[in-house]
Amino acid sequence: MKDTLAAPASGLSAAPVQLDLSGVSVRLGGRPVLSGLDLSLASARLGVVGRNGSGKSTLSRLLAGLIRPDGGTVRVNGRDLFADRRAALAEVGILFQNPDHQVIFPTVIEEIAFGLTQQGRPRAEAEEVARRTLAAFGVAHWDGAYVETLSQGQRHLLCLMAVAAMRPRLMILDEPFAGLDIPTRAQLRRALGRHEGALVHVSHDPDDLADCDRVLWLDGGGVRAEGPAGAVLEAYVAEMTRAGERDDLADLAG
Numbered sequence: 138m139k140d141t142l143a144a145p146a147s148g149l150s151a152a153p154v155q156l157d158l159s160g161v162s163v164r165l166g167g168r169p170v171l172s173g174l175d176l177s178l179a180s181a182r183l184g185v186v187g188r189n190g191s192g193k194s195t196l197s198r199l200l201a202g203l204i205r206p207d208g209g210t211v212r213v214n215g216r217d218l219f220a221d222r223r224a225a226l227a228e229v230g231i232l233f234q235n236p237d238h239q240v241i242f243p244t245v246i247e248e249i250a251f252g253l254t255q256q257g258r259p260r261a262e263a264e265e266v267a268r269r270t271l272a273a274f275g276v277a278h279w280d281g282a283y284v285e286t287l288s289q290g291q292r293h294l295l296c297l298m299a300v301a302a303m304r305p306r307l308m309i310l311d312e313p314f315a316g317l318d319i320p321t322r323a324q325l326r327r328a329l330g331r332h333e334g335a336l337v338h339v340s341h342d343p344d345d346l347a348d349c350d351r352v353l354w355l356d357g358g359g360v361r362a363e364g365p366a367g368a369v370l371e372a373y374v375a376e377m378t379r380a381g382e383r384d385d386l387a388d389l390a391g
């Protein structure tokens with residue numbers, strides 16, 4: 138099998154994902170979190186920005202088919218991934234913001250191999266791919282390691298490797314750089330650049346999204362702006378800078 142992570146392709150040549158959301162609403166805990174979301178775009182590298190609580194993680198879960206909208210429709214490459222879990226497994230991999238919500242096995246190899254066996258690979262082959270994935274990320278020495286010996290940032294990297302090893306057509310990454318040191322971030326950035334599938338990258342940090350072709354800005358559970366990365370990020374940074382200059386933490390509850 139060709140090793141995706143060692144492939145020379147950059148994000149620019151990655152296959153785009155087609156996302157179509159129509160009239161989408163989600164309520165959680167009895168209150169609206171996303172409302173009236175309409176979106177139709179194709180992107181190989183989509184950045185998602187927005188303030189705390191604007192709905193970015195909820196959108197990630199929707200796109201991965203993990204939650205059903207209370208209203209409207211969500212299609213990823215034309216498919217309803219909530220209804221079609223088999224397609225979802227083949228189509229989408231998601232990295233959660235908190236690795237403790239993701240890791241389920243005691244060893245690093247088991248954690249990476251699990252998703253591969255779910256895809257139908259024999260166990261020995263899955264473990265071999267897991268070892269190749271560790272090597273591609275520069276952590277071959279984690280072979281045999283127990284998850285409990287890893288730091289929080291290292292667990293985050295483990296989760297990302299587990300998702301990447303499955304070579305999903307779409308990877309959804311919720312704050313993938315959180316808690317990682319500078320060399321690990323740089324390494325991860327290169328690995329993501331080589332990913333042949335599409336990426337949806339949620340981040341608070343506009344610098345993380347500089348390589349994106351499009352950016353979606355969520356605000357209060359709706360689309361504030363969507364378009365070419367440069368223009369949207371410029372407007373977002375300008376507004377966040379203005380908001381930061383106000384001494385009003387009431388905004389944080391928004």
Ligand SMILES: Nc1ncnc2c1ncn2[C@@H]1O[C@H](COP(=O)(O)OP(=O)(O)OP(=O)(O)O)[C@@H](O)[C@H]1O
Nearest residue numbers: 165166170187188189190191192193194195196234
């Ligand atoms: N299970 C839940 N029950 C009730 N409310 C929820 C639940 N999950 C999320 N929310 C609320 O929905 C809103 C959007 O949350 P979400 O996690 O999608 O935002 P976010 O943009 O990813 O935030 P952050 O940048 O802080 O990670 C928040 O106000 C949050 O409190």
